[in-house]
Amino acid sequence: MQVPQASAASRRIRRVALGDLLYRTAAKFGDRTAVVDGEQRLSYGEMDALSSQFAHYLLAAHGSGVQVATLCANSVDMLVAINGIHKSANVWVPVNIQLDATQIGYILRHAEVSCIVADEAFCLQPQMAALLQELGLPVVVTMGSEPNPAGATLAALAHGRPTMLPEVDIDGDEPALIMYTSGTTGNPKGVVHSHASVYSAVIGNLSTFAFTAQDVVTGILPLFHCGQHVVTAATCAAGACLVITRGFQAGTVVDTVVRERISVLVGLPMMYAAILADPKAATADFSSVRLCIYAMAPMPRPLVNLIAATLSPNIMLVTGQTEIYPVTMSFRPVEYAERDANYWGISTVVCETAVMDDEGKLLAPGEAGEIVHRGPNVMLGYFKDPAATEAVQKCGWHHTGDLGMIDEGGQLLFLDRKKDMIKTGGENVASIKVESVILSHPAVAGVAVVGLAHPYWSEAICAFVALKPGTTCSEQDLTEHCRANLGKFEVPKAMKFVDTLPLTATGKIQKNVLRKQYADWFTSTRL
CATH class of the missing domain: 3.30.300.30 (ANL, C-terminal domain)
Structure with a gap:
């Protein structure tokens, strides 16, 4: 069979690029509300235009293929920046703003960033101001006003630039982001994901969550984390509405659910417990909620039952890792009441899961071993660390470091972290x-x-x-x-x-x- 050679035009036609998610949704639903951030509301058309303008700034100032970091709390500006970075074919480096200045400095240096997008309040903290001055990198200020001692604001830099999608070549296998792990046993590792790996996870989430353009989804967890980022990207792909909050306060979430008619709640088990324990919950109208998603920790059965009775019986545990973009597996505790809280359920449509022994042999149901995955949502590797990449991808599978067992019904039971x-x-x-x-x-x-x-x-x-x-x-x-x-x-x-x-x-x-x-x-x- 003679296979046609891919031309530049055919690559553009078939490309997989994260910035195209927003662009294509705006073409279909330009007037629909994309994001709510307090009193601020942006339509998909507005979000698309602003992010394209920022992308044109990045291309003019830095070109493409460089690392651009964000030091931001959840905000409209952060969403504009993320999409602008992707549209300009640059590499997003989200940084956890709760780290100390030493850890942040390590990440920024290790990632070899060329530009930093940072909230005004963060820039003005004494330790961060000193770090930014020491690095000497250009800073784009978010949630700030002109003139600004830390640098020009995102709004000022984007103003007057073209609002159309930049004409840049993007290969789906090119790096789209470098997201750093928590670094609990040493310096954090930079996890490199391609446009295609994150895009595939988005498609898997659309299927798993059954998102539609009518959904209104919470943005409580930080956007610098893979879980909230991929939920946000899936919300965008569906043309749904994202409601951002900065930090977590139970009473505020109750008010938000009622006011914005939230249909999909995404949070941690302890957040759900706090929401339902808040005095406002007793009389709140939760009738809009159709799906409650939780992650990070098992949920006690009494809490599952309370959520089912108060919010929605459609409750879903989801799992994933920075290295294998979530969601990898999902479990519905109401449907499987006989299984305990540590079940992870079944894989999504883009992820294959197995259990392996220390010699690389795949194990049968009922046998305990390491949980391994493979699929298009797996990372390219660790940035500047080929040895660690090879170790975690041995035997042709991604090794999670988690222990588990698949039961006779095909549901995965999580046993523990290997180190725990x-x-x-x-x-x-x-x-x-x-x-x-x-x-x-x-x-x-x-x-x-x-x-x-x-x-x-x-x-x-x-x-x-x-x-x-x-x-x-x-x-x-x-x-x-x-x-x-x-x-x-x-x-x-x-x-x-x-x-x-x-x-x-x-x-x-x-x-x-x-x-x-x-x-x-x-x-x-x-x-």
């Missing part, structure tokens, strides 16, 4: 199993279970517990609760009640922080 599996007294204990039991106690709001060095047990199971406001519970109460629901070797050797648990910007519990802080729990005076 506790080895105590010759037994392997999944920390997440112990956490699920403790979370089922009515007084518990959050828990982290870790293994700490012990002179006799090798590792001792320890639970750090945060209680719900207004409740009381003793260590003996929780220990008895665990003894009634766990094997003898799975019961924590010690518990510590804490006011709060250390969290990342996206709500993940930082067990590494607890392990470091309490490393000598059993080898010195108990804290």
Whole structure:
């Protein structure tokens, strides 16, 4: 068979480019509201025009193929910047603004950024102002006013430029973004994704969530995180409306759901618990909600039942990683009430999932091993780290570092992170199993279970517990609760009640922080 050679024109016709999502939706739904940011509302036509203008600025000032970082909280300006970066064939580097200046400096240097888009308030913080001055890179200021000591504003730089989509060549396999991992065991790694890998995840999400142009979707989680970014991109592809919030306050979310007629809620389990515990929830009209999506942590069955009765019975757990753009798998806890909270369910249409042993052999249902994926939503690799890329992509699969098992019904059960599996007294204990039991106690709001060095047990199971406001519970109460629901070797050797648990910007519990802080729990005076 003679295959035609791809010309520049045919590549343009068939291209896969993230900036085209907004452009094509604007062509269909130009007058439809694309985003709500407080009092500000932008249509798809307006968002498309503004992002194209910013893209033309980037092309004039920096060309294409360079890294452009964002240091932003959720805002219309941030969405304009992200789409402008993609339209100009540059590489987006989202930076977690909750990191300290040293970590941010490392990311900006390692990513070799040529330009920084940053919120005015962030630029004016003393440590960040010093870092930006030291780097000497051009800064585009968002949510700011002219004149600005940190640099020209996005609005000023985009003003008067062409509003049409720039004519630049983009190959679907070219890098679209470098997103840095949390770096819990050292410096964060830069995960490189192509236009095609993120685009495929968007298509998978459209299928999984059944988004339509009539949907109104929350933007509570930070846009610098892969989960909120891909939900936002899928919202755009569908022509739906995104309602942005900065930070999380339960009462504000209740008001937003009612006022904007939210149809799709996206949040963490603890967010749902706080929303339903807010006094406003008792009389709020939640009839617009058709889907509740959650991630990051298992959801206790009582909370599932409360959401089903109050918000919507259409509840979905979704999973993914920075390295394999979400969503990878989804699980519906209401439909599978007999399965516990640690089930991840089935793969999306763009992702294949299996369980593998340490020798690279794929395991049968009922056998435990490492969860592996493959599909078009997998990263290109780690930026400037070929050895780490090769290690995580061995045997032709992406290795997650998670342990799991596929049951006879084809549903995946998550067992634990490899690094979180506790080895105590010759037994392997999944920390997440112990956490699920403790979370089922009515007084518990959050828990982290870790293994700490012990002179006799090798590792001792320890639970750090945060209680719900207004409740009381003793260590003996929780220990008895665990003894009634766990094997003898799975019961924590010690518990510590804490006011709060250390969290990342996206709500993940930082067990590494607890392990470091309490490393000598059993080898010195108990804290």
